[in-house]
Amino acid sequence: MKIMSDNSKKLFEELLKYSQSDMYPFHMPGHKRNMDFLPYKLPFDIDITEIYGFDNLHDAQGILKNSNDKARRAFGSKYSYMLVGGSTCGILSAVSSIVKSGDEIIIARNCHKSVYNACTLNSLDVHFIYPKQDNESRVCMSVDTDSVKALLEKYPFSKAVVITSPTYEGVISDIKSISDIVHSYNIPLIVDNAHGAHQRFCRLSREGEPIENGADIVISSLHKTLPALTQTAVANLQGDIVKQDLFEKKLSVFETSSPSYVLMSSMDMCFDFLMHCENAFEEYCVRLASFSQKMTSLEKLSVLCHGGDSIGKHGFFGFDKGKIVIVTTHTNISGIQLTEILRENYHIELEMAYPSYAVAMTSVCDSEQGFDRLAFALTEIDKSLEYVVTPKCFPDIPKPEKANKNTDKADVSDKYVYAYPPGVPIVIPGEVIDTETRNYIEKLKKAGVEVTR
Template identity: 45%
Template sequence: MKTLYERLEAYGKSDYYGFHMPGHKRNPVFGKEMLPYQIDITEIEGFDDLHHAEGILKDAQARASRLYQSGETHFLINGSTVGILSAVLGCTKRGDQILMARNCHKSVYHAVYLQELSPVYIYPEYLQEEQINGEIDAGEIEHILDRNPEIRAVILVSPTYDGVLSDIGRIADIVHRRKIPLIVDEAHGAHFGFGEAFPKNSNVLGADIVIHSLHKTLPSMTQTALLHMNGTIVNRERVRRYLHMLQSSSPSYVLMASMDTCMELLEKEGAQLFREYADRLQRFRRETAGLKRLKLVQTEHFDPSKLILSTAGTGWSGKEVAKILLERYHLQMEMQADHYVLAMTSICDTEEGFDRLKSALHDIDSLMEDKVNTDSCSRIQRLPRPEQIYNSSCTERKAEESGTEILSWKESIGKVSVEYAYLYPPGIPFLVPGERIDQSIIECLLYYKMMGFAIEGLKETDCIEVLKERGK
């Protein structure tokens, strides 16, 4: 049996091209070594300590702060997840209310569980024409905050996994009038603010805490991220304390070197790299504008680095197109949904990579039959809105008191779930512990199963663990 390294080495030498994260795209121009054991050290003399940075790591984080125009910036070697956990835990107290976008990553839900928070959800609008979830409405945030004065923090994701942006500047103004912090999961926007073609990052738009996944869209190794803090509303010391608790006490110098090298590249060559990258993206969109059946879609407020290839109305599913791209053209997409395919790009993508994707799309487009699709492209796209009975931590206590049972999906209607259900990627739960299972949830589960997607979070196939009802 091959070792993991041997298998990775063989894949690295193949002609498979990745339109997915990490942002370095395995492009050797932006890398130093394949597996750099020689720079994998611990906190020895002269190399500083991430948890008590006073030297080279303090300087490295200060450079990142300057580049992202933040009040302070911290290196994260446990990914954006540790930044989100630390931000939510640091901005709330046990049992608080938090306003959160329902399309947040599962790590936000885990923070809610750890802090025993009571979530108040805001749902993104649904864009019928593009058939994707849209932005968070600032006016609705204001209405929810007016009705729920006990909310102590707001967290949302912008850009979304699909590249949709919310109006962070306006939302920040609304939130700050209540003297509470705005946390923005900007994991997919680490490239924001570099180059005129890309949006401003949320630090300059007024967010109090911003989390960036460097590895998603920039030349930095997987698991590298940044947490930024701004202004005076956040108790920064509390957030730092959670970072020290939740990050490894043996941070990888390989990962930190990757982050610092990325920052150096942005500082010295970022302007030119992003100009060239923007030109490649614009040219790709021009040269695929003539597709007759497939269509590249985007919203009014959108990250141009994301390529959403819609199959709506073609009779083909996104999964079918992604499979052809992989098996016939050796192009690996980031994610496939029922009616679209998502390709992620970065400054490290090559002309050859874009040309291969363009040619493949034109080939596939010409082979498609001109027929109207069945209802498989639009039945399940809106996030379900199940009734919240308990928060996740309370659900755990109820399970200990009354017990649980595992039922088939259809038998579980009307019961309270003790499990999550989500697709990964993107890791956004459509069912959360403490929510009452209704018909929309079951339709979601059955539909995704029919489309061949793996549903994560459930212990048993085609079943859900639920709270036992009293007296049973």
């Protein structure tokens, strides 16, 4: 796989040139690229900060503007911004660039904690869209356009709508119809696309791709599904509703003033790759299709939208086939136990596990051997399991009420409580921890899910 194109000026090449020059660094970072002092295999030699000739991320005019322009062309947006603080800093900036303190906002309840933190920081009055849960796997389904419409009718002064698509589990929402309804109120749709940076480039994931379907701000983690280093992400803006200057202002609040050139160079290479990635993604689709075919032999486990399973069974608007969601509901093991078996017996580490499923994240960089290993392991494990005809389904995610003046203070949460991963809150500060919620949290913990407060 070829990641860098031959023709464009590479941030990486400039960094190498600088590291090989005799320029003495009386500047940050403190390690001074002194490789005699730093025996580790880390990229100290190209780790610089914003020095002469290397532009300024917060007012990009030169080499970093070139990278942002490359991203804009690759993603087809009006403005693109490299982010060195993950999607988290993009989401905080996006929400904060639109609202004023005390405003109303509509968000999907299954949003990531960064969306909740943005709401808290801006003291927002939050109205929730509650996506339904799939009966068997218990994953959250697509955001329903009618629910967005109903909430906008009820709260017409809301300043933005925020949803996640695709979700951690690969579920895609109908961005076109949601953005149409949101725009009829002349407010922006922000899409947390942390798991969908590859969507535009992969035909098996492309449905509901947010930029071509009208979302106003789209935040995508490059590091989750593309060849780029951890913490790298991109913010894409389009349309006339959102103001580029306000977004930039907020980025300068939430993003470090010492952006890593190692991270930015990895993003720059990734954008080059994206402009020449058709074959690589086609080969990835072939690997996914071959994996999917192998999953048809499963009798007890199932894999969402792969093998014998199909999108029609679940009623998702769309599904990112790059997410391998292995459902254990009809077996005698949980998703957490499945990850343990895969780890211990097959040396395969999955991304996350829940009582009823486990998620293997794939990308264009996965090899055929990798897919074959997973397919072999799942087929073998499946044979060893018992089929459970009428499973006890894990309960619905609770919908705790907002506390009121009559609520006993001891029952009111002063913290976020969330399962990590995926970092989606179960209870937020100011909500009542009732018996159903308490039992749900206890059940999660008992099943081996890490619950963080």
